[in-house]
Amino acid sequence: MQDLKALETKLAAARTRLILEKPFLGALVMHLPLKAADVQWCKTTATDARNFYFNPDYIARLTLDQTQFVLAHEAMHCALSHFARRNHRRRHRWDVACDYAVNMILDEERMRPPDNALMSASYRGLTAEEIYPLLHEDPSEETQDTHLFDNSAGESGEGSPEDSEQDGRGDERESEREERNGVGNPERSEGNEGESRQSSESRKPPPPPADPDKLDEQWKSRLAAAAQAARQAGKLSQSLMRFVDNLLAPQLPWRALLARYMMNTARDDYSFQRTSRREGEALMPRLHSQGVKVAVALDSSGSVTREELQEFLTEIDALKAQVRAEVILHVCDDRLDPAGPWKYAMWETLALPEGVSGGGGTDFRPVFEWLRADNVSPDLLVYFTDAEGRFPDREPNFPVLWLVKGKAPVPFGIRLQLN
Numbered sequence: 089m090q091d092l093k094a095l096e097t098k099l100a101a102a103r104t105r106l107i108l109e110k111p112f113l114g115a116l117v118m119h120l121p122l123k124a125a126d127v128q129w130c131k132t133t134a135t136d137a138r139n140f141y142f143n144p145d146y147i148a149r150l151t152l153d154q155t156q157f158v159l160a161h162e163a164m165h166c167a168l169s170h171f172a173r174r175n176h177r178r179r180h181r182w183d184v185a186c187d188y189a190v191n192m193i194l195d196e197e198r199m200r201p202p203d204n205a206l207m208s209a210s211y212r213g214l215t216a217e218e219i220y221p222l223l224h225e226d227p228s229e230e231t232q233d234t235h236l237f238d239n240s241a242g243e244s245g246e247g248s249p250e251d252s253e254q255d256g257r258g259d260e261r262e263s264e265r266e267e268r269n270g271v272g273n274p275e276r277s278e279g280n281e282g283e284s285r286q287s288s289e290s291r292k293p294p295p296p297p298a299d300p301d302k303l304d305e306q307w308k309s310r311l312a313a314a315a316q317a318a319r320q321a322g323k324l325s326q327s328l329m330r331f332v333d334n335l336l337a338p339q340l341p342w343r344a345l346l347a348r349y350m351m352n353t354a355r356d357d358y359s360f361q362r363t364s365r366r367e368g369e370a371l372m373p374r375l376h377s378q379g380v381k382v383a384v385a386l387d388s389s390g391s392v393t394r395e396e397l398q399e400f401l402t403e404i405d406a407l408k409a410q411v412r413a414e415v416i417l418h419v420c421d422d423r424l425d426p427a428g429p430w431k432y433a434m435w436e437t438l439a440l441p442e443g444v445s446g447g448g449g450t451d452f453r454p455v456f457e458w459l460r461a462d463n464v465s466p467d468l469l470v471y472f473t474d475a476e477g478r479f480p481d482r483e484p485n486f487p488v489l490w491l492v493k494g495k496a497p498v499p500f501g502i503r504l505q506l507n
Contacts, residue, residue: 450477
């Protein structure tokens with residue numbers, strides 16, 4: 089048995105390197121406490137979406153780069169909610185599909201996999217659901233880890249007698265796999281007289297999650313928070329950015345994401361400014377709340393309807409009072425509306441001005457040129473658009489939040505999918 093403390097130090101070092109080099113993956117890994125597991129059920133690594141389990145002998149054989157890979161591998165299973173997406177699919181086939189999906193994402197991040205990792209360029213960019221039907225009914229591939237997501241192995245749900253027959257063969261092959269790995273094979277087990285007296289419970293894997301739906305919501309929130317932190321640090325790759333945007337778009341409503349980003353813009357902090365002597369002898373820190381200046385730009389080109397613009401402004405208006413925001417509004421298609429801009433105090437109702445111009449093409453540059461020319465530096469610019477137009481050549485020195493109708497990408501800032 090390897091020195092457990094030395095292995096924990098190795099895992100902690102790999103985790104620290106992930107946080108520094110790939111903060112998105114590092115933030116996800118930090119949600120999985122490290123736990124040494126019994127070799128009887130954990131041949132390499134494992135996760136139940138709550139912990140990272142590892143076989144000490146296996147971790148000892150890995151390089152530091154490979155250790156980073158297996159840590160990120162388990163975290164990505166959790167972030168992708170693979171524990172909640174199997175449904176009627178057969179377990180081993182689903183587990184293999186999940187491994188391919190995760191490993192090809194990590195391969196794009198140029199991470200070094202262990203020797204037993206499942207890799208195939210033909211599955212690059214595909215989800216586990218897309219990979220599953222491309223696999224054999226009972227794949228010969230073995231996953232690099234153990235997925236402790238449920239108790240039902242080799243199941244395919246209700247189906248035809250042929251399905252049941254396939255399940256039986258799947259169970260037989262599952263037994264063969266266990267025998268090859270030394271599980272249930274007395275000739276290959278290392279049990280001696282002392283080990284045989286160990287509690288059988290210590291050799292059993294932990295039970296699957298009792299509330300996978302709640303766990304699913306937790307990991308979605310963790311995914312969004314990790315992506316936001318990595319974006320702000322400028323260390324979220326284009327491939328991961330596309331992956332996160334596509335994953336979060338159908339999962340989290342744009343209103344909740346908009347509220348999260350606006351709340352993060354406005355922060356309460358403590359003020360140590362000298363107070364009036366009439367308030368007492370002691371000078372105590374006080375909670376200081378400062379309003380924020382939010383610029384809102386509306387794309388009035390022909391592809392965006394007036395009803396959609398009004399719905400968006402209604403949501404901004406509801407959030408404006410909560411974050412104590414002063415709003416400066418402008419409307420633009422390929423040129424600025426000559427009647428703008430419009431300014432709203434935090435207590436004034438934000439509404440779409442009457443008779444706004446629009447219906448032309450889409451050019452985002454006039455809005456940024458107006459802000460620069462008028463020396464307006466907002467705490468946040470929120471741009472409602474379909475993102476089909478000309479962008480500025482340079483990113484501004486203030487944060488930009490794009491609320492995008494459609495699938496077009498943006499060159500900078502944070503993109504929220506309207507759904």
